[in-house]
Amino acid sequence: MERVLVSACLLGCRVRYSGSGARSGDPVLERWLREGRVVVLCPEVAGGLPVPRPPAEIRGGDGGAVLDGVARVVDRRGGDVTRHFLAGARLALRAARESGARVAVLKERSPSCGAGRIYDGGFTGGLREGDGVTAALLERNGVRVFGEGEVAQADRYLRGLEREGEEGML
Ligand code: SF4
Numbered sequence: 801m802e803r804v805l806v807s808a809c810l811l812g813c814r815v816r817y818s819g820s821g822a823r824s825g826d827p828v829l830e831r832w833l834r835e836g837r838v839v840v841l842c843p844e845v846a847g848g849l850p851v852p853r854p855p856a857e858i859r860g861g862d863g864g865a866v867l868d869g870v871a872r873v874v875d876r877r878g879g880d881v882t883r884h885f886l887a888g889a890r891l892a893l894r895a896a897r898e899s900g901a902r903v904a905v906l907k908e909r910s911p912s913c914g915a916g917r918i919y920d921g922g923f924t925g926g927l928r929e930g931d932g933v934t935a936a937l938l939e940r941n942g943v944r945v946f947g948e949g950e951v952a953q954a955d956r957y958l959r960g961l962e963r964e965g966e967e968g969m970l
Pocket of ligand 1: 807810842845907910
């Protein structure tokens with residue numbers, strides 16, 4: 801069975817900077833949970849940050865630039881939390897590898913989990929193109945990342961992987 805890495809906040813875990821969750825309620829996620837295929841992780845908490853915590857955004861690029869050492873993650877007070885974001889991303893990749901997950905459904909716009917578009921570093925709600933740190937590391941290592949608004953696409957992708965696996969066994 802294909803496993804799926806899912807942002808903990810999307811499953812209602814109260815791990816966001818504000819101390820809240822962001823339960824998606826998508827019936828596909830609920831079905832995946834029942835099927836036992838979900839691997840739950842919050843990269844920021846896994847990386848050692850507390851709940852609650854000041855919100856953080858990426859300055860000078862996106863998650864890929866953070867991985868390359870040319871951008872930093874800072875919190876709203878100006879504290880540099882890059883090492884926590886990198887540690888969380890590595891733990892997410894490890895969780896994906898250990899579970900065999902080749903698909904992730906992550907919280908959109910987050911400086912860790914966002915894929916495609918993230919907050920722009922100005923703490924004003926503005927967005928920029930790019931991935932969060934965890935999303936970037938997962939993508940670089942072959943894990944296909946979808947946002948919470950793309951669960952149906954993720955489910956189709958997952959079924960495609962399972963079909964390929966079944967055909968490979970024939
Ligand atoms: Fe949710 Fe990801 Fe932020 Fe954790 S790091 S609260 S899982 S968006």
